[in-house]
Amino acid sequence: MNAPVIAIDGPTASGKGSVAARIAAELGWHYLDSGAIYRILALAGLQRGFALDDEEALAALAPALDVKFDGETIRLDGADVSLDVRRETTGNAASKIAVLPAVRAALMARLRAFRQSPGLVGDGRDMGSVVFPDAPLKIFLTASAEARADRRYKQLIEKGLPASLDSLVQELRERDARDAMRAVAPLKPCEDAILLDTTLISIAEAVAFVLRHARQRGIC
Numbered sequence: 001m002n003a004p005v006i007a008i009d010g011p012t013a014s015g016k017g018s019v020a021a022r023i024a025a026e027l028g029w030h031y032l033d034s035g036a037i038y039r040i041l042a043l044a045g046l047q048r049g050f051a052l053d054d055e056e057a058l059a060a061l062a063p064a065l066d067v068k069f070d071g072e073t074i075r076l077d078g079a080d081v082s083l084d085v086r087r088e089t090t091g092n093a094a095s096k097i098a099v100l101p102a103v104r105a106a107l108m109a110r111l112r113a114f115r116q117s118p119g120l121v122g123d124g125r126d127m128g129s130v131v132f133p134d135a136p137l138k139i140f141l142t143a144s145a146e147a148r149a150d151r152r153y154k155q156l157i158e159k160g161l162p163a164s165l166d167s168l169v170q171e172l173r174e175r176d177a178r179d180a181m182r183a184v185a186p187l188k189p190c191e192d193a194i195l196l197d198t199t200l201i202s203i204a205e206a207v208a209f210v211l212r213h214a215r216q217r218g219i220c
Helices: 016-027 034-047 055-064 082-086 088-097 101-112 127-131 145-158 165-181 203-216
Strands: 005-009 030-033 067-070 073-076 120-124 137-142 194-197
Touching (some): 005 016, 030 034, 034 067, 034 073, 073 082, 082 088, 120 127, 127 137, 137 203, 145 165
Parallel strands (some): 137 194
Antiparallel strands (some): 067 073
């Protein structure tokens, strides 16, 4: 039987990455940051001078990526790209290539390969709707654009990266609209997803919420 999956979806800076990572650590399960995979592909494409709408070239590059995860360190072709992957420019580029059907298809097998025993906690935008539609628990996190921009701003400043709060609010709204309107796997809650607004709650409270539902369903 397939290993159980807790799928956590939501827009940028809704807290899904922090929540998913902590739950995976709590349960001793594997963790998948699907957004990092798209960011890495976007970064690799930019490094090679590919246009972000060159669907054929990006799809061909996807299965050949030389990527290694070592804790919070991400290596691409042997180089540490951890900070580059988290830059807003990379995130916006990832959002643009994520609308390309051939790119999504090329990365699908890679994403699903993370599903291993004893279980997987995956975060993204279509973990529950497309990548793992049979996940026994699907959570959709959301938060106001202002709250999410403030979180992203603090994260970038802590990493020593330049950031503008006003620009981040605008970029998040534009990205939300792009993700919601894309033809392939648009960002929206699954019918069987549990909604959680994280605007006014802490990461610890969100983690407790998800774990409570997982235990109620006998998943862990």
